Amino acid sequence: MLFTRVGTVILLVSDMERSVKFYKELLGLPVKTKTQSQDWVEFFNRETTLSLHAIKKGKGGSNGRTKDTKLGTGTLVGFMVSDIDSTVQFLKENNIRFFKEPREEPFGKHAIVEDPDGHLISIAQLKRTASAASEAEEFDLLGLLGAE
Numbered sequence: 001m002l003f004t005r006v007g008t009v010i011l012l013v014s015d016m017e018r019s020v021k022f023y024k025e026l027l028g029l030p031v032k033t034k035t036q037s038q039d040w041v042e043f044f045n046r047e048t049t050l051s052l053h054a055i056k057k058g059k060g061g062s063n064g065r066t067k068d069t070k071l072g073t074g075t076l077v078g079f080m081v082s083d084i085d086s087t088v089q090f091l092k093e094n095n096i097r098f099f100k101e102p103r104e105e106p107f108g109k110h111a112i113v114e115d116p117d118g119h120l121i122s123i124a125q126l127k128r129t130a131s132a133a134s135e136a137e138e139f140d141l142l143g144l145l146g147a148e
Helices: 016-026 084-093 132-138 140-147
Strands: 008-013 040-043 049-054 076-080 098-105 108-114 120-126
Touching: 008 016, 016 040, 016 049, 084 098, 084 108, 084 120
Parallel strands: 008 049, 076 120
Antiparallel strands: 040 049, 098 108, 108 120
């Protein structure tokens, strides 16, 4: 097997300060201080990290052409929480936009919010059952399929 684990999920962001505030202060993610710069911030200290990378409008790829990067498209980052009700209350008090309002799903309670650039953030509290494997099977792409 070539790939053994996900090392980082990288989100392209339009305003680093605003995005760091969202992930650090509102979602409570720990910042890896040794890997922080004006254009790059990493969260968490083990295994998989969530990284923010600032983009500038009009910057293109290596072929020299300029293009605008579409933010918040095709990305969903999922987080597990132990108390979704208090998490949702906190997010609503801070005017975070909900893509999917909180609701009961077969795997537990679930909601999806948007970060400042429109990236989808899945928040789930799994049901406590004897079979963790069956919970994982029922958890369809962090509940995104239940977003309609």
